[in-house]
Amino acid sequence: MIDFGRVQKELQECSKDSQASGIKVSPKADNLARLVGTIPGPIGTPYEGGTFQIDITLPDAYPFQPPKMQFATKVWHPNISSQSGAICLDILKDQWSPALTLKTALLSIQALLSAPEPDDPQDAVVAQQYLKDYQTFVGTARYWTETFAKTSALGVEEKVQRLVEMGFLESLVRSTLDAVGGDENLALEKLCSA
Amino acid sequence: MDDYFSSEEEEEYCSDRDALDGLENDDPDYDWVPPKGPSTKVITKESLLCAQRGDLRRVMELLSLREHHARTLLIHHRWDVEKLLAVLVERGKACLFANAGVPLTEDQDLSLPRHSTSTVMCDICMEDIPGQITTRMDCSHCYCNDCWTEHFVVKINEGQSKRIKCMAHKCNAICDEAIVRDLVRRRHPDLANKFDRFLLESYIEDNKMVKWCPSTPHCGNAIRIEEDECCEVECSCGLQFCFSCLSEPHSPCSCLMWELWSKKCRDESETVNWITVHTKPCPKCHKPVEKNGGCNLVSCICGQAFCWLCGGATGRDHTWSNIAGHSCGRYKEDQEQKSERAKRDLYRYMHYHNRYKAHLDSFKLENKLRETIQEKVSVSEEKESALRDFTWVTNGLYRLFRSRRVLLYSYPFAFYMFGEELFTDEMTDEQREIKQHLFEDQQQQLEANVERLSKFLEEPFDEYDEKKVMDVRMHVINLSVVTDTLCRKMYECIETDLLGCLALGTHNIAPYKSKGIERAAALNAKADESDKYLPLDFGKAGASELDRPSGSGSLDDSGRPTKRARTEGLVGALIDLNVPAGGY
Ligand SMILES: [Zn+2]
Ligand SMILES: [Zn+2]
Ligand SMILES: [Zn+2]
Ligand SMILES: [Zn+2]
Ligand SMILES: [Zn+2]
Ligand SMILES: [Zn+2]
Ligand SMILES: [Zn+2]
Numbered sequence: 001m002i003d004f005g006r007v008q009k010e011l012q013e014c015s016k017d018s019q020a021s022g023i024k025v026s027p028k029a030d031n032l033a034r035l036v037g038t039i040p041g042p043i044g045t046p047y048e049g050g051t052f053q054i055d056i057t058l059p060d061a062y063p064f065q066p067p068k069m070q071f072a073t074k075v076w077h078p079n080i081s082s083q084s085g086a087i088c089l090d091i092l093k094d095q096w097s098p099a100l101t102l103k104t105a106l107l108s109i110q111a112l113l114s115a116p117e118p119d120d121p122q123d124a125v126v127a128q129q130y131l132k133d134y135q136t137f138v139g140t141a142r143y144w145t146e147t148f149a150k151t152s153a154l155g156v157e158e159k160v161q162r163l164v165e166m167g168f169l170e171s172l173v174r175s176t177l178d179a180v181g182g183d184e185n186l187a188l189e190k191l192c193s194a
Numbered sequence: 195m196d197d198y199f200s201s202e203e204e205e206e207y208c209s210d211r212d213a214l215d216g217l218e219n220d221d222p223d224y225d226w227v228p229p230k231g232p233s234t235k236v237i238t239k240e241s242l243l244c245a246q247r248g249d250l251r252r253v254m255e256l257l258s259l260r261e262h263h264a265r266t267l268l269i270h271h272r273w274d275v276e277k278l279l280a281v282l283v284e285r286g287k288a289c290l291f292a293n294a295g296v297p298l299t300e301d302q303d304l305s306l307p308r309h310s311t312s313t314v315m316c317d318i319c320m321e322d323i324p325g326q327i328t329t330r331m332d333c334s335h336c337y338c339n340d341c342w343t344e345h346f347v348v349k350i351n352e353g354q355s356k357r358i359k360c361m362a363h364k365c366n367a368i369c370d371e372a373i374v375r376d377l378v379r380r381r382h383p384d385l386a387n388k389f390d391r392f393l394l395e396s397y398i399e400d401n402k403m404v405k406w407c408p409s410t411p412h413c414g415n416a417i418r419i420e421e422d423e424c425c426e427v428e429c430s431c432g433l434q435f436c437f438s439c440l441s442e443p444h445s446p447c448s449c450l451m452w453e454l455w456s457k458k459c460r461d462e463s464e465t466v467n468w469i470t471v472h473t474k475p476c477p478k479c480h481k482p483v484e485k486n487g488g489c490n491l492v493s494c495i496c497g498q499a500f501c502w503l504c505g506g507a508t509g510r511d512h513t514w515s516n517i518a519g520h521s522c523g524r525y526k527e528d529q530e531q532k533s534e535r536a537k538r539d540l541y542r543y544m545h546y547h548n549r550y551k552a553h554l555d556s557f558k559l560e561n562k563l564r565e566t567i568q569e570k571v572s573v574s575e576e577k578e579s580a581l582r583d584f585t586w587v588t589n590g591l592y593r594l595f596r597s598r599r600v601l602l603y604s605y606p607f608a609f610y611m612f613g614e615e616l617f618t619d620e621m622t623d624e625q626r627e628i629k630q631h632l633f634e635d636q637q638q639q640l641e642a643n644v645e646r647l648s649k650f651l652e653e654p655f656d657e658y659d660e661k662k663v664m665d666v667r668m669h670v671i672n673l674s675v676v677t678d679t680l681c682r683k684m685y686e687c688i689e690t691d692l693l694g695c696l697a698l699g700t701h702n703i704a705p706y707k708s709k710g711i712e713r714a715a716a717l718n719a720k721a722d723e724s725d726k727y728l729p730l731d732f733g734k735a736g737a738s739e740l741d742r743p744s745g746s747g748s749l750d751d752s753g754r755p756t757k758r759a760r761t762e763g764l765v766g767a768l769i770d771l772n773v774p775a776g777g778y
Contacts, residue, residue, distance in 0.1 A: 009320045063318060064348040097363040098318045098345055 002062045007032050007102075014103045023106050025056070028179065033058045036072070037106045041149065042114040046141035047075070050149025053183060054109065055085075056102065066096035067105060072186060074148040076141040078118040078127035087112070088122035148185055159184045163191065233420035234714035236430045237397075237404065241717040245404075245418065246397045249275055257287070262371040263296045265393065269356050270294035273401040295359065295368035297332040316341055318361060329377070333367035335360050342369075343377045350378065350385055355392035356400070408440045409433040417714050424702040428713040436704065443711060446600065446688050447607045448701035454615070455606035459547070476500065477507040542613070550605040557598050560591075560648065567591055570656040574663070581663055590651055590670035596710050597644045597677040604637055604684065611692055620696055629692060636687055640680040647673040678708055 014025050022040040037054040041047030053072040059065040069092055071085030079088045091100060091108055121127030129137045156177065163173040163184070168191050176194075180186040237245050252275055253264040270293065271278040282290050291298050316323045318341035330336040341361065346369070349358045358374060360367045371393060379386035398404045404418045413431035426443040428434045434443050436452075444452040473482035476494035483494045485502055491510075493499040499510045571584045610616050612630045621629070650669045658666065685706035693701050 003319060005321070006319050061344070061348045064345050091363075095364075097365075098341065098361045099363045 002033060002058050002060060004032055006063060007058065010101050010103065013101075021103075021107070023103055023110070025102050025106070035102070037069070037102065039106050039110045039113075041145060042110055045114055046138050047077075047113050047145050047149070050145035052113075052149055053180070053186070054106065063098040063101075066092050067102060068092075069105065069109070072180060073183065074144055074185075075113075076126060076137075076144040077113065078116045078121045078123060078130045079112055080126075081123050082126055083123075086122060088120060156182060159187070163187065234425070234427050234712060235418045235717040236714040237416040237418055237717050238430075239414055242394055242397060242416070245717055246394065249273060249397075253278065257282075259296075265371065265396075266296050266357070266368045267291075267294045269396050269400055273397060273404075292366070295357065295366045297367055314338070318345075329373060331360050331367060331369055331373070333360050333362070333365050335362040335365055335367075337361055339377055342373070343381055346374050346378050346389075347382060347385060350389050350392070353392075355389050356396050405437060405440065407431060407433055408435055418717070424704055426704045426711045428711045430714065430716065434711050438702075443599075443704065444603050444606075445704040445706070446685060447603045447610075448693070448703050450701065451606060451610040451616070452603075454610065458543070474500075474502060474505055477505060543609070546605045546609040550602060553598060553602040553605070556648065557595070557602060560594060560598060563591065563651065567651065570654070573656040581660060581667075586667050586671055587651070587655075590647065590674050592710070593674040593677055594644065594647050594651060596708075597640065597647070597681055600681045600684065600706070601637070601640055601644055604640075607688070608633060608637070617696065632691065633684075633687060636680065636684045640677065640684060643673055643677045643680060647677055682706055682708070 011025055011027075014023065018024050022038075024038040025035055028034040028036055035056040035058070037056050039052050039054065041050035041052060050073070052075060054069050055072045057068040059068065070087055071080055074082065074085070076082055080086070087109060089108060089112055091097075091105060116130060118127040118130045126137070129140070159177060159182070160170065160173050163177075164170050166188075172191065172194075173187070176187045176190050177184070180190060235245075249268060250261060250264050253259065253268060254261060256279070257264070257267075259267070267278060267290070268275070271281070278290070281293075288298060311325045313322050314325050314328050314336060315321070316328065316338035318337050321338070323338040327340075328336055328338045329342055345361050346358060349355065358369045359365065360369060371389075375386055375389060378389060398406060398416045401418075402423070403420075404416050407413050407415045407417060407429040409429065409431050413429060413433070415429050415431060417427050417429055417437065419425060419427065419437055423438055425437050426434060426445060427437050435441065436443050436445075436449065439449040439453065441449075441452060441456070447455065473484050474492070475481065476483050476496060476498050477500050478498035479494060479496040481494060481496070483492055483500075485492055491499060491508065492502050493510075498507060500507050567587055571587055574584060575582065608630075611633070612626055647670065650666055650673065653666055655663050655666045688703065689705075693703065
């Protein structure tokens, strides 16, 4: 069984200094096994200014087994799949320790955004580009950040309205937006694939 | 070839146990004692503890370590004490310990109590916990007992019992097995037993010189060898196997040759091959059509005529060299060559397989000879005669089995040795031909003598008069010596002139042993002092299933005799090792 007591405490801890760290974790539904983490793109990187959402699923034996994390926001990075958002990070695999927390894991992911490890790539195409044509890499990463990771200034109602105008049911639009944490692009993707 | 009689040799055969085993299988007093102790040892459930303890003690004494740290070091070095000591000398104690996850300061637990007295904040569950229900590991990391337990449970279930790391991030220390056992047992006694089994079995699983006996159902034993991995062994359950690849003994085939051969025999690809060589599908109805005669214009029962070379539909008129209105050009040659080659390969395989199969059949039949011969011996012994000693019969029979076996496996050996699959670049066609002649000469001599030996052993000597029995006896003894010598010579040829000359391949074979495969001796399991050094609590481990028979004295699929597992010196409650836990 997941140690929900600990998860609750983690969430409290995290929200205490989320202003300073910019790292947020919130439950997706009410059972605490599925959560959404948010990290700001590190300053001085092509990810600066973006807000990245990460889907978190807790295994039954959490914290004695690592949480499953993957990017919900599309991101261009050698260690993150540009297709699925899967993350190649040792602490999410065999280097996990029960003493680590969701917040420390998210901090590690943020650090990974600042310092890619192209020699241990998750996405071979991106890694190749990173090594051979760094300028193009930076350009693509920045473009993806602009396109997928910028929270639009528009309010929720406007997002709803636009999606409804595209022909989706309003109730469905609202629940989908909720599920993806308000990200309009993600919501559209989900609505289209449903 | 006829001056081979020697009484010395004859004596040697008195210890041939295989032939005797077949005859005296039900005799409970029978026990074969080897002249000099075999170097291979059987490790039973009982002796596993003892085998481990020997190595543990050495390391504990040399490095003045506690047992669980010694075990951690040994597991890290795959129970190779020599290698462990080499690392110690070359790279020092600190490096040796750090790599294996053993804390350098052994005395830490003396200065720091295992349990703290005040309240402690556990970093895992994030609760304040009374100190007495927390535990501090040797690395000095301290967490609450509930969290430790949960961590151990997850790791044991993941099959990582042998190296459970501390929970702290980046701490490489391996948890004290006594603490693991103690904490896990409180909540999951079954799992604690499993943990103990994993640790014990590490001696087998992680050890280059020890392997489980591959018997099914499993006899529960493992075999430990002394030096050469390339050998054939016999477990106390009666199963003989190749120690390197765990399949049936196959010398003089190398393990690779045997693997390829078994696969080839299993595959139906050869049959499929036959069909492609001998038939071709009709271009109209697609039924396979066989070619009859040399004419390349064939016709199907559906009435369609077609060209055998390219398979294309044609008219019915043809001359010797072509078919009216049809030409298939270059393709004709390729196709012809391909099918010629396939045909040649197939014939080659069939040549070797037929002989292999014939010897395999003889081997199975001769195994039945054991019984009839025992009857003949009993009848003869009843007779009022000066001839009372019939050991020559069992000796001869045993020699027959030995040589038949060598002969049997010499065919797949030759198939690969002189074929193109493995050693194309190792020799020129000329060299190959010379070597093949040399080898086949020996093979044929051996074959002829084995057949003669077989024939004499089948004679109804129990019905003969004394003079005639003496004659049979003479032949059997002589032929026994001859076949033994020929086997040895054939191995010499293989080891020096054939495999010994290879530049690239490493094909090791188990050496020829005149006396056959040695049965591994029991590793002496004494119950002394073991409890002092191994604080394992086996009280709750299930008593063994040792009495379960492994086969029932009959022949198994491959014609090998199987015997009932011997139950020897069972003391106390034992851990159930019947199912190797290795799969986790
Ligand atoms: Zn705890
Ligand atoms: Zn530690
Ligand atoms: Zn066995
Ligand atoms: Zn083998
Ligand atoms: Zn047809
Ligand atoms: Zn014709
Ligand atoms: Zn043709």
